[in-house]
Amino acid sequence: MKTSHGTHTLLNKAHVCDKERGIVSESTGGPLQLRYSPAAHRAALVLRCASSFRAFHCVNDYWYQVEVEMLWPATTIPSASTLLHGTKLLYENGSLQL
Numbered sequence: 001m002k003t004s005h006g007t008h009t010l011l012n013k014a015h016v017c018d019k020e021r022g023i024v025s026e027s028t029g030g031p032l033q034l035r036y037s038p039a040a041h042r043a044a045l046v047l048r049c050a051s052s053f054r055a056f057h058c059v060n061d062y063w064y065q066v067e068v069e070m071l072w073p074a075t076t077i078p079s080a081s082t083l084l085h086g087t088k089l090l091y092e093n094g095s096l097q098l
Contacts, residue, residue, distance in 0.1 A: 042078050046087055056080035056087075 034040070049056055057080040058064060068075055 036072060036075075038076070038078070041075070042083060042086055045078065046083055049083070056083040059083070 045056075045059060048054070049058060059077050059080055065077060068077055
């Protein structure tokens with residue numbers, strides 16, 4: 001058996017283990033590959049607003065809506081109140097997990 005075969009097997013097993021544990025593998029410098037989901041979209045919007053000190057109503061911005069339509073045609077953009085509600089739930093229930 002060649003050493004490269006053993007290394008390949010070890011790497012495959014490590015990736016399977018990481019996947020089972022929910023660990024995201026590190027980027028190899030290639031394009032970021034994310035799957036779209038409404039929940040992930042809401043989370044990204046909340047993080048974007050929080051990190052750039054923006055209000056949730058930025059989702060009403062015309063150019064943001066154009067950008068979303070270009071990237072994901074027919075995608076429903078969550079409302080500002082939906083983002084606020086989700087953030088409040090996370091804040092209120094987050095301490096229960098500690």
